[in-house]
Amino acid sequence: MNFLAALRKEWLEQWRTYRLLMLGVVLVVFGLLSPLFAKYTPEIIKLIPNGEAIAQLIPTPTVMDAVTQYIKNIGQFGVILALLLTMGVVAQEKDKGTAAMMLVKPLPRVTFLVAKFTALALMFAVTIAIAGAACYYYTWLLFGALDVPRWLALNGLMLLFVLVYVALTLFCSVVTKSQAAAGGLALCLLFILGLIGSIPGLGEYLPGQLIAWGGGLMAGKAEAFWPALWVSVGMIVVALMGASLIFERQEL
Amino acid sequence: MENISSLIPFLIPIVLLQLGLMVFALVDLIHRERTKGPKWVWAFVVIFVNLIGPIVYLVVGREE
Numbered sequence: 001m002n003f004l005a006a007l008r009k010e011w012l013e014q015w016r017t018y019r020l021l022m023l024g025v026v027l028v029v030f031g032l033l034s035p036l037f038a039k040y041t042p043e044i045i046k047l048i049p050n051g052e053a054i055a056q057l058i059p060t061p062t063v064m065d066a067v068t069q070y071i072k073n074i075g076q077f078g079v080i081l082a083l084l085l086t087m088g089v090v091a092q093e094k095d096k097g098t099a100a101m102m103l104v105k106p107l108p109r110v111t112f113l114v115a116k117f118t119a120l121a122l123m124f125a126v127t128i129a130i131a132g133a134a135c136y137y138y139t140w141l142l143f144g145a146l147d148v149p150r151w152l153a154l155n156g157l158m159l160l161f162v163l164v165y166v167a168l169t170l171f172c173s174v175v176t177k178s179q180a181a182a183g184g185l186a187l188c189l190l191f192i193l194g195l196i197g198s199i200p201g202l203g204e205y206l207p208g209q210l211i212a213w214g215g216g217l218m219a220g221k222a223e224a225f226w227p228a229l230w231v232s233v234g235m236i237v238v239a240l241m242g243a244s245l246i247f248e249r250q251e252l
Numbered sequence: 253m254e255n256i257s258s259l260i261p262f263l264i265p266i267v268l269l270q271l272g273l274m275v276f277a278l279v280d281l282i283h284r285e286r287t288k289g290p291k292w293v294w295a296f297v298v299i300f301v302n303l304i305g306p307i308v309y310l311v312v313g314r315e316e
Contacts, residue, residue: 018310021276025269025307032265134265141261 003111010119019085024127026081030073031131035066035138063143067218070135071158074128075211078162079190082124086169087183089116090247091176100252110244113170117240120166128159146218154214157229164207164232165190167239174243174250207232270303277306286315
């Protein structure tokens with residue numbers, strides 16, 4: 001069994017278990033809601049008692065408000081969903097014994113893991129693309145057209161950001177024995193990464209900067225943060241390599 | 253509320269989402285041998301409860 005066959009199996013499984021569909025629906029709904037929320041927040045506030053006065057303090061919503069909402073929503077939920085959808089992929093198969101079944105066939109364990117990661121990456125790429133298109137459409141209706149190349153760049157950066165967490169959670173899923181433990185460990189890593197990111201001067205070399213970079217692009221800034229991109233790619237590669245090395249030595 | 257026709261562009265993605273989910277849930281319902289509760293009830297829920305219906309079916313209605 002080669003890489004493509006393993007990838008095909010993973011992809012079909014994501015399709016059959018409706019993980020792909022659910023992720024798509026959640027992200028698309030956020031894509032649609034973000035510009036709507038940005039546009040109508042002042043109106044909503046007017047509805048609460050004494051809201052009129054507060055609403056006057058809020059500046060008229062702009063395109064950037066819609067973009068900021070989108071980045072915030074997809075960034076947050078992307079990471080949470082990355083954790084939820086990835087934490088079981090290896091741990092659960094080890095638990096149920098299906099991993100052993102798969103690997104009885106001459107399938108190198110590295111291939112097994114890389115196929116899993118690729119399937120997850122494809123799933124997030126497809127769903128973020130649809131969510132991005134949905135948000136673009138509503139933003140265009142409510143505010144006006146966004147710059148397409150920059151919009152694509154922003155979504156690409158967000159995808160990479162989410163994939164860092166997919167890779168880290170996959171690593172956790174290999175190291176631990178159960179789905180819950182993998183999720184907990186991944187959550188710890190997430191917090192540690194957040195803590196390191198809050199140290200002044202260090203944050204701009206971490207994946208979180210990708211989101212800021214994308215937001216800056218949409219605001220018309222040309223500043224690029226290539227180190228953050230390379231660190232992110234590096235983290236994905238290291239997480240996958242580490243996971244493979246540990247997985248090779250595990251008894252199934 | 254303004255003119256209804258100005259709302260139509262906003263409804264297109266939602267209608268697409270609804271139709272997509274409905275088709276998906278119906279195909280699943282037809283192919284599945286057993287569901288929790290009678291099939292025809294689920295068919296009603298999927299077709300007539302907008303957006304939430306198909307999701308509810310996919311989450312709780314299926315039985316392996």
